[in-house]
Amino acid sequence: MFSAIYIEEEVAQWERVQKILASYPSIPHIHCSRYGEVFNRKGQNFRMQKSAPALILARKHGKFVLPSPEGYGFDENPSYYFSHMLNCIYDCRYCFLQGMYRSANYVLFVNYEDFAESLADMIVKNPGPSVYYSGYDCDSLALEPVSGFCDYFLPFFACRPEATIEIRTKSTQIRSFLDREAIENCVIAMSFSPELQSQKWENRVPSITKRIDALAKLQKAGWKVALRFEPVIVEEDSHLAYKELFQHVFSGLDVDMLHSVSSGVFRMPVDFHKNIVKQYPDEELFSRKMELEDGMLSLKPIGKKDEFEKIETSLKSFIPEEKFYHCG
Amino acid sequence: MVKALDAGKLNIVVAHSLEAKPLIALFNLEKVTDHTAFPIYKNDKGISLVLSGMGKAAATDASNYLGTRLEPELISAWLNIGIAGHRSAAIGTGLLASKITEKATGDVFYPGMLISGYDSSPVITVDEIEKEYDEDVAYEMEASGFYRAAQALSSSEFVQTFKIISDNRDNHVDQINLQNIPGMIERQGSRILELVGDLLDLLDTHNSRHRLPKVFGYLESAYKLTVTQRIQLKRHCQRFQAQDKNGLLEELSKKNYHSTKQLLSVLEKTLD
Ligand code: SF4
Numbered sequence: 001m002f003s004a005i006y007i008e009e010e011v012a013q014w015e016r017v018q019k020i021l022a023s024y025p026s027i028p029h030i031h032c033s034r035y036g037e038v039f040n041r042k043g044q045n046f047r048m049q050k051s052a053p054a055l056i057l058a059r060k061h062g063k064f065v066l067p068s069p070e071g072y073g074f075d076e077n078p079s080y081y082f083s084h085m086l087n088c089i090y091d092c093r094y095c096f097l098q099g100m101y102r103s104a105n106y107v108l109f110v111n112y113e114d115f116a117e118s119l120a121d122m123i124v125k126n127p128g129p130s131v132y133y134s135g136y137d138c139d140s141l142a143l144e145p146v147s148g149f150c151d152y153f154l155p156f157f158a159c160r161p162e163a164t165i166e167i168r169t170k171s172t173q174i175r176s177f178l179d180r181e182a183i184e185n186c187v188i189a190m191s192f193s194p195e196l197q198s199q200k201w202e203n204r205v206p207s208i209t210k211r212i213d214a215l216a217k218l219q220k221a222g223w224k225v226a227l228r229f230e231p232v233i234v235e236e237d238s239h240l241a242y243k244e245l246f247q248h249v250f251s252g253l254d255v256d257m258l259h260s261v262s263s264g265v266f267r268m269p270v271d272f273h274k275n276i277v278k279q280y281p282d283e284e285l286f287s288r289k290m291e292l293e294d295g296m297l298s299l300k301p302i303g304k305k306d307e308f309e310k311i312e313t314s315l316k317s318f319i320p321e322e323k324f325y326h327c328g
Numbered sequence: 329m330v331k332a333l334d335a336g337k338l339n340i341v342v343a344h345s346l347e348a349k350p351l352i353a354l355f356n357l358e359k360v361t362d363h364t365a366f367p368i369y370k371n372d373k374g375i376s377l378v379l380s381g382m383g384k385a386a387a388t389d390a391s392n393y394l395g396t397r398l399e400p401e402l403i404s405a406w407l408n409i410g411i412a413g414h415r416s417a418a419i420g421t422g423l424l425a426s427k428i429t430e431k432a433t434g435d436v437f438y439p440g441m442l443i444s445g446y447d448s449s450p451v452i453t454v455d456e457i458e459k460e461y462d463e464d465v466a467y468e469m470e471a472s473g474f475y476r477a478a479q480a481l482s483s484s485e486f487v488q489t490f491k492i493i494s495d496n497r498d499n500h501v502d503q504i505n506l507q508n509i510p511g512m513i514e515r516q517g518s519r520i521l522e523l524v525g526d527l528l529d530l531l532d533t534h535n536s537r538h539r540l541p542k543v544f545g546y547l548e549s550a551y552k553l554t555v556t557q558r559i560q561l562k563r564h565c566q567r568f569q570a571q572d573k574n575g576l577l578e579e580l581s582k583k584n585y586h587s588t589k590q591l592l593s594v595l596e597k598t599l600d
Contacts (some may be wrong), residue, residue, distance in 0.1 A: 003442060003444060025537070030441075032427070033437070037436060041484070043480065044478045045484075048442060049442065049485065052444070277563070281563075281566040281570070282537050282569060282570050284571055287566070287570035
């Protein structure tokens with residue numbers, strides 16, 4: 001699963017680390033002083049590393065919980081994000097992480113206790129409802145068997161009902177949820193793209209059907225699930241592909257029980273795009289014409305101008321209006 | 329007799345002629361006849377070997393020297409091969425460096441770990457021959473200097489260091505018979521061939537993704553380009569290729585444009 005494991009000296013003897021290392025005895029275990037030495041160094045190739053990433057076990061120092069980016073999220077309450085991991089086991093071609101990081105190696109911050117302390121402080125500072133997103137810099141669930149993220153953080157949020165955790169994912173690793181009582185203040189948000197786009201760009205991601213099945217199981221077990229139709233990449237007659245996707249997704253789920261449904265177009269900071277083009281000069285998606293607005297690039301829509309509106313209109317026809325929000 | 333001084337697809341940096349000798353035979357390398365600051369050997373398969381001399385500074389200089397002869401646009405792979413001491417590893421063992429620490433400065437380098445199936449070890453580059461074997465790592469004198477230069481010329485995934493253990497606590501460095509060194513390296517020959525094969529596979533994967541359509545070379549020479557225009561032309565050509573429109577690009581390249589600006593504008597407009 002990993003080509004090697006890098007271990008910060010500081011955490012090398014920690015129980016959580018020792019447990020992970022014991023599961024991978026036959027790959028190189030390499031010590032480093034700070035994870036940035038490996039992760040942020042110059043002269044590495046994200047795309048090549050993606051074929052066999054290493055795992056880096058590290059301790060995060062500060063900035064555990066950050067305000068969520070504008071337009072991210074489903075309600076008006078104060079919202080934050082936290083990242084116990086950097087990078088993702090999947091390989092979506094449109095993913096902005098490819099342009100954000102120099103390395104495709106996975107960083108797992110193992111000092112969960114420090115995250116918990118910061119989260120607890122933030123929850124106290126926001127006496128009303130507040131939202132905490134996990135899965136901005138990674139897919140939180142995909143590496144669950146290694147990270148034990150849910151086993152640690154779900155009980156934490158279970159005791160703090162005023163704070164909601166949203167776990168954004170494309171993973172079907174749901175055992176940690178099914179093995180425990182559902183909690184009201186946890187939302188599992190799954191992202192979807194139409195079948196053809198998924199096949200083309202969402203490498204290693206579980207199939208749409210498998211993801212719907214996982215969500216259905218979660219709903220049955222009482223967990224709140226949400227749907228994220230992002231990033232929408234508008235192509236000729238995309239609304240038809242989306243309509244098919246909506247039919248597939250909504251026929252497999254209890255629409256009334258859905259927490260929320262959102263959609264948003266593909267957008268990316270200019271610098272990230274530049275970095276990605278360097279790595280993927282041969283990728284058709286990034287060879288398309290782009291439009292620049294406020295430092296963000298989006299794809300020039302192929303086909304009719306109102307294609308995205310048609311997609312959203314179609315989406316709204318499947319769900320009650322109040323469950324929908326537009327992202328971005 | 330090979331005459332061209334261009335660096336190869338894979339460049340091997342070796343400190344000592346005793347280490348180089350079996351590699352020259354293994355890869356059928358021939359000495360480049362022109363005068364060079366460092367002896368360079370090559371074959372017609374794109375493999376070059378440079379003899380650096382002992383020590384990390386020499387390894388840096390020799391790598392940089394070969395680096396000035398790289399083919400533009402495409403990346404090369406780099407491999408440092410040599411003997412090393414180790415506290416516990418058996419004599420003759422071949423080890424890929426998983427981490428290189430320069431003892432004098434504390435500088436650390438992490439070779440990419442994409443190549444699997446090889447035993448690996450941290451390496452410490454020392455200025456004086458290591459006689460105590462304090463840590464359970466490989467001790468040698470060139471890797472950090474090599475890595476510092478080669479990484480700047482390539483990318484860490486394509487830069488590797490392979491050490492063959494010549495001495496350890498039970499077979500002390502003072503007792504090394506230099507005449508045994510070629511044999512030690514020769515016995516790792518098949519492993520070295522595999523490693524070179526793996527590195528070249530990785531490199532081909534990378535370079536095939538970055539290869540420009542042939543038309544680029546023609547347009548580059550047919551039009552006067554500023555640095556920015558060259559970058560734009562390169563990107564346009566990449567985009568045509570990504571959109572599977574090399575045929576169209578070729579057709580467009582045959583037309584006459586009154587300026588580079590017009591050429592670039594036509595290409596841009598034609599793309600989706
Ligand atoms: S699942 Fe999300 S985080 Fe992972 S590669 Fe795809 S877009 Fe990126």
